[in-house]
Amino acid sequence: MDKLRIRGGRRLNGEIAIAGAKNAALPELCAALLTAEPVTLANVPKLHDVQTMLKLLRVMGVATRPSESSEDALVLDAGRIVSREAPYDLVKTMRASILVLGPLLARFGEARVSLPGGCAIGTRPVDQHIKGLQAMGADIVVEHGYIIARAERLKGARITTDMVTVTGTENLLMAATLADGETVLENAAQEPEVPDLAEMLIAMGARIEGHGTSRIRIEGVRELHGVSHRVVPDRIEAGTFLCAVAAAGGDVVLRGARADHLEAVIDKLREAGASIEAGDGWVRVASDGKLRAVSFRTSEYPAFPTDMQAQLMAVDCIGEGSASIAETIFESRFNHIPELMRLGARIEVDGRVALVQGTPRLSGATVMATDLRASAGLVIAGLVADGETIVDRIYHLDRGYDRMEVKLRELGADIERLR
Numbered sequence: 001m002d003k004l005r006i007r008g009g010r011r012l013n014g015e016i017a018i019a020g021a022k023n024a025a026l027p028e029l030c031a032a033l034l035t036a037e038p039v040t041l042a043n044v045p046k047l048h049d050v051q052t053m054l055k056l057l058r059v060m061g062v063a064t065r066p067s068e069s070s071e072d073a074l075v076l077d078a079g080r081i082v083s084r085e086a087p088y089d090l091v092k093t094m095r096a097s098i099l100v101l102g103p104l105l106a107r108f109g110e111a112r113v114s115l116p117g118g119c120a121i122g123t124r125p126v127d128q129h130i131k132g133l134q135a136m137g138a139d140i141v142v143e144h145g146y147i148i149a150r151a152e153r154l155k156g157a158r159i160t161t162d163m164v165t166v167t168g169t170e171n172l173l174m175a176a177t178l179a180d181g182e183t184v185l186e187n188a189a190q191e192p193e194v195p196d197l198a199e200m201l202i203a204m205g206a207r208i209e210g211h212g213t214s215r216i217r218i219e220g221v222r223e224l225h226g227v228s229h230r231v232v233p234d235r236i237e238a239g240t241f242l243c244a245v246a247a248a249g250g251d252v253v254l255r256g257a258r259a260d261h262l263e264a265v266i267d268k269l270r271e272a273g274a275s276i277e278a279g280d281g282w283v284r285v286a287s288d289g290k291l292r293a294v295s296f297r298t299s300e301y302p303a304f305p306t307d308m309q310a311q312l313m314a315v316d317c318i319g320e321g322s323a324s325i326a327e328t329i330f331e332s333r334f335n336h337i338p339e340l341m342r343l344g345a346r347i348e349v350d351g352r353v354a355l356v357q358g359t360p361r362l363s364g365a366t367v368m369a370t371d372l373r374a375s376a377g378l379v380i381a382g383l384v385a386d387g388e389t390i391v392d393r394i395y396h397l398d399r400g401y402d403r404m405e406v407k408l409r410e411l412g413a414d415i416e417r418l419r
């Protein structure tokens with residue numbers, strides 16, 4: 001099992017490129033199921049989750065090949081589908097596999113998708129995906145761990161989800177593009193990956209309004225056509241590097257990063273004492289590594305993202321003063337805390353709130369990654385800890401970061417992968 005070895009204490013300087021967003025690429029790969037014509041996706045990040053999604057789509061008969069136009073572009077062709085099933089073996093390794101449900105049902109009138117189940121950060125049910133599709137006329141049963149859905153043709157409906165759900169909004173949005181009549185999604189997610197998907201669908205011939213707001217209106221069409229689309233830059237990868245530089249100190253430009261998608265994160269890092277400036281397609285962060293601990297609360301976009309909670313917590317651990325961190329999205333997304341404490345962090349947990357007492361010094365140790373962003377938080381802590389930190393189980397990190405250690409090394413970090 002691969003590990004990362006980090007020798008802390010180096011400043012980070014230079015320039016790196018931010019990859020396409022995992023959480024946009026995954027639904028957009030699934031959107032290829034909505035048309036019989038080829039779809040070209042550019043700026044696809046090189047991640048384990050993308051490989052898993054491609055494997056799943058290939059099992060269904062989607063032909064995939066690299067594009068001749070660019071190294072990071074892929075062509076997907078769902079002209080000859082042979083299976084409408086997402087098997088447990090693939091879904092269990094990546095929850096985003098649930099995103100094939102809406103497109104399969106809308107285009108083929110049937111789908112059999114394994115229930116994803118929970119994961120380290122929470123129980124993560126998909127009841128809202130199911131209820132939304134039922135409201136659109138689908139006949140759905142859950143049997144032997146599978147969602148079995150049928151509908152001759154989905155019908156437009158007004159759907160208000162019980163909570164804001166990102167993949168729920170995406171599944172229903174994709175399904176509604178081919179439904180008969182108008183669908184209105186109320187309480188829709190506004191995370192930038194949702195409007196990016198909507199823009200791709202519009203370029204495929206879908207009729208969508210209101211994406212990027214909490215009310216999305218979709219007028220179904222008979223069929224969609226091929227498209228060439230560029231995946232939006234990954235705001236969470238960019239935010240992770242902002243935190244790494246803020247904590248370790250240094251001066252780094254993130255090429256391709258979009259500051260307009262990172263406002264809540266940038267505000268908090270400025271409050272902590274980092275200096276951040278931005279322009280069209282770049283963000284620059286400079287820090288002397290002497291920060292204040294800042295309190296924050298995760299919530300739906302545009303508020304502070306849960307996917308940045310572990311990384312900013314790592315920054316808080318070495319800040320001056322104390323901070324309270326409330327996690328409101330997932331019920332058990334604090335698994336990194338005991339590992340941060342192994343590095344000397346001082347943290348107490350009270351339900352869904354963590355109280356961090358900053359300390360000037362962390363000391364390297366062996367720690368275990370428990371989920372994707374927890375791993376990123378531990379890497380940040382390792383960059384500032386004295387001596388050597390080993391981060392074990394980094395397969396979690398590889399799910400969602402495109403060669404994080406290579407980029408950090410380019411910036412001057414002493415970090416290497418042990419195989």
Ligand SMILES: CC(=O)N[C@H]1[C@@H](OP(=O)(O)OP(=O)(O)OC[C@H]2O[C@@H](n3ccc(=O)[nH]c3=O)[C@H](O)[C@@H]2O)O[C@H](CO)[C@@H](O)[C@@H]1O
Nearest residue numbers: 023096124125126127128129163164165166167168329330
């Ligand atoms: C692939 C992808 O895009 N993943 C992101 C997506 O996950 P994902 O789309 O799975 O997360 P949701 O937005 O759906 O989850 C929000 C909350 O709603 C609950 N819920 C959701 C759906 C449902 O049917 N029933 C239900 O109870 C969840 O358990 C959670 O407590 O948004 C999360 C919240 O920004 C991010 O952390 C993930 O990185």
Ligand SMILES: C=C(OP(=O)(O)O)C(=O)O
Nearest residue numbers: 023095096307372373400
């Ligand atoms: C929780 C995450 O991803 P997923 O929804 O794919 O588990 C994440 O990207 O931090």
